[in-house]
Amino acid sequence: MSESVFYKLAFYPLLLPLSMAIQMSSLLFSSLAVFFFFFFFSSLEKTFAFQATIEDTESNNLHLVHLNSLLPSSSCSSSIKDSRRKGSLEVVHKYGPCSQQNDGDRKVTHSDILNVDKERVKYIHSRISKELSGDDGLKELDSANLPAKSGSLIGSGNYFVVVGLGTPKRDLSLIFDTGSDLTWTQCQPCARSCYKQQDPIFDPSKSSSYSNITCTSTLCTQLSSATGNDPGCSSVSKACIYGIQYGDQSFSVGYFSRERLTVTTTDVIDNFLFGCGQNNQGLFGGSAGLIGLGRHPISFVQQTASKYGKIFSYCLPSTSSSTGHLTFGRATSRLLLYTPFSTISRSSSFYGLDIASITVSGVKLSLTPSLFSTGGAIIDSGTVITRLPPTAYAALRSAFRQGMSKYPSAGELSILDTCYDLSAYKVFSIPKINFVFGGSVTVELQPAGILYVASAKQVCLAFAANGDDSDITIFGNVQQRTLEVVYDLGGGKIGFGAGGCK
Known part of the structure; x- marks a missing residue:
């Protein structure tokens, strides 16, 4: 027997257990490796899941904002929502590139807009205060003595729509305002005065459907409560x-009349009551007048109740x-x-x-709990910046500033005292702000509804304080941006929805 064969036979019984041990060790090592791999992966997965939960929680309380999304471009970007829907009009900001209106050679600044907004708020507070005190504030109409500030801006809102008036119809750009009732436009021959407007001034003598309301008509007496004169x-x-005067002393005086109003090609309102202005002062952003969407019987909403059911909405x-x-009409x-x-x-x-x-x-x-109920609150399309009780504003401002502490501050802008220089940031985060209304209805404001952007170097919190906690709170139009806001007068309710302009 050879030596090699001898050794194989002699050591084979020992080699077999050793081989099996090695295999078992290898199997054990593999099992441990698999175990540790899955343990590590599972731990890592849990770590990432935990981190994701933290990030999700943070994102639920913060808006991630691209600065460019808040800055207007030099060209108009038109929304197509409801463009084919019956009874729908396109809404345009009177100072943007989508507007063909202008204020002549005078450039309107953000300070101008906010200062006029301040005057409008004073007017609203005064008007509601008189109503609550039982003082109707009626004045005898004297067009010669209605004051106007030369070159002033009307505090009636920033958005307008185009409607047709007369037979044949003439297209007119009118500011829409939920805080006003009377619809009016400038009319030829401008017996006293007309400001500059983009559209040709309406000439009632060229319309076959125009007529004046007489002094003895009961319709004429409704003007007292609608205009305050x-x-x-x-x-x-x-x-x-009629004679109507606004918070900044701008005014319109003229004939209370009937006319055919064309809302869309399919929606025509005959015998619509409106003011045909012969003496008008103030800069109205180049628009031809105003369409009143208030609650008074002579407002557009009430006059068209049989057609639209006292329902309107906007974004x-x-x-x-x-x-x-x-x-x-119905949303x-x-x-x-x-x-x-x-x-x-x-x-x-209101x-x-x-x-x-x-x-x-x-x-x-x-x-x-009684802070907001003491003075009450209204929603207004014509007020730019939301006004809060001073106590509420101080709390909101403090919480917002805390969430914005990592960003450099900027100087104040008129009534806005919390501003930031975000010119170095393409993307930034801001605290989310929610309003909770009656019935536990929570409305989340979008970034465009939280910030007022004058420039990348001056981005401000778009809220301001009233003079006193007892003053009425006003939910302004900046906070309403991008929301679908539905007014249902018949149902006694107002609705809010996200993404209203998309």
Whole structure:
């Protein structure tokens, strides 16, 4: 027997267990490796899942904002939402590239807009205060003594729509305002004065459907509560004369009349009551006048009740270089949350809201429940910046500043005292702000509804304080941007939905 064979036979019984041991060790090592791999992977997965949960929680309380999304472009970007829907009009910001209106050679600044907004708020506070005190504030109409500030801007809103007036119709650009009732436009022959407007001034003598309301008509007497001025009477024609004055002393005086109003090609309103202005002062952004969407019987909403059911909705665009819509009739969106209107006063044309609370970054502000109910609250398309009770504003500002502490501050802009220089950031984050209305309806404001952007170097918190906690709160149009806002007068409610302009 050879030596090699001998050794194989001699050591084979020992080699077999050793081989098996090696295999078992290898198997054990592989099993341990697999175990540790899955253990490590599982731990890593849990770590990432935990981190993702933190990030998700943070993102739920913060908006990630691209700076360019808040800056208007030099060209118009038109929205197509509701463009083919019956009773729908395109909404345009009067100072943006989508507007063909102008204020002559004078460039309107952000300070101009905010200063006029301040005057409008004073006017609203004064008007509601008189209503609540029982003082109707009626004045005898005297067109010669209605003051006007030369070159002033009307505090009636920033958005307009185009409608047709007369037979044949003439297209006119009118500012729409939920805080006004009377619809009016400038008319030829401009017996006293007309400001500069983009559209040709309406000439009633060239319309076959125009007529004046007489002084003795009961319709004429409705002007008192709608305008705050007793109507006048023409000594020659016995025509009813209206006069309306706004918060910044701008005004319109003229004949109270009937005319055919064309909303869209399929929606025509005959015998529509409106003011045909012969003496008009103030810069109206180049628009031809105003369309009143208040609650008074002579407002557009009430005059068209049989056609549109006292329902209208709108979406205000995120920037002045994009468009929104104003739609009359039942809203088609199902993603709406409704809160009841509150009553400000019996005669008020404004739409009241019940504000229950405000949250910033998911945290409810510590405010007494009666803070908002003491003065009441309204929603207004013509007021730019939301006005809060000083106590509420101080709490909101403090929470917002805390969430923006990593960004450099910028100087104040008129009534806005919390501003930031974000020119070095393409993307930044801001605290989310939610309003909770009556019926536990929560409305989340979009970034365009939280910030007022003068430039990349001056981006401001778009809220301001009232003079006193007892003053009425006003939910302004900046906060309404991109929301679908539905006014249902018949149902006594107002609805809010996200993505209204898309």
